Amino acid sequence: MDFFSLLAGVLRDPVGVVEATDDSAVLQQRLPQLLGMAAAGAALFGIVVGSYRGGLQVPYAALKMPLLLWIPVMLTLPATRALWAATGQEVSWRRTAVAGLVAMARMGVLAAAAGPALWLVFSLQPDYHFSVLLLASSLVVVGLPGLTVLMRALPSNGARTVLAAGASLVVLGLCTAQTGWLLRPFIARPTAEVALFRPIEEDIFSSLNATTHSAVGDYQGWDAESKGLLRNRR
């Protein structure tokens, strides 16, 4: 299957691609193509996101966006497999990994497709906090069709599988949100210095709370503390 046929398959029949790729020889052939789709699509989306600030922020965001798609999926795959096992459906590691790979490729391609629409809004230089919320919403919109591939590609066992799928999506959503916070900034504040990463402090939820208040003009201030095992120890 050539690259464009695989691309069409990822968009039209991702579960079929998972079924066909669940074989060592085929996986070896398609692995670079699927990884390439995920990386290139996410990088293009990153370029659009970085264009809000421009300059160095463009390559920085292009570099980090593939990590935003990959890290949460890698963290969630063990949980997904365990949740499926709890429903009585044993799934092989290879099947789980292939489903995750196709899901990431689909997310990457959809993110790249959403790029122009997002660029149009960013080109109007909207408010920073609105832009952050728009980015988060865009990631949800392009992420969900990709993530549901992961659920549909695994065997079904009625209502219990639905519960396992729901729990997996919750874990994936939480990990994606925290990874996005960790890898920030994607949209650099207009007055802030452009940096590849910011210090590890607080978490995504306290940040979104502060940003939501700021977006509606309620500036409460935010005293960020360094937390977690990797926190700055002073």
Place this chain on the structure above:
Amino acid sequence: MEQVITEAPPSAAFEGLELPTPLEMGRAALGFAALGLCASLGSDSLASASQTAPSGLIVQAGAMLLTGPALLVGHQFLGLEASVPSLVDAMARAFVRTGTVALGLVPAVLFFSATSGLAPVLFGLAMFGMGLNGLFDAIRGMGQAEREAGAESGRTLRDAKMQLLAVGWAVLTGLIGLRIAFHLGGV
């Protein structure tokens, strides 16, 4: 010639029953222990970390060990038909499945522990969700064990008694699990 039977024939209720292996039980226990340990790594204080680390295994195993005998006593008292090993099997398999999920959540909890202060909260929520699911699993397993045992006559009444007993046991186990968790949390 009469045949002298020197051994009792194996009970039909025990045939085909396979309790979880020690490896499966060990893996489940490891899952709970590892989850608690990972959640404790990002704690601000050693005291908090030392309370969180063992809590996963203590809450899950402790609640089940404390209430399991009561269930077995109640089951016999009500004159129900399922064999004791089949009930133990239902509880043990629920523990194994829940522990397997806990092991699967370790990477995600470790990630949050390393990068934020959210790990204890997420750990608590995960334990609550997994505990609920485990109890439902056990109720289902025990109900099935009772349905498969005993004669057809009187089945409806037996099923009703078993459901009531299993739900009552699950509520008690859940409350005891919460009490142990709050005690370990210093409440």
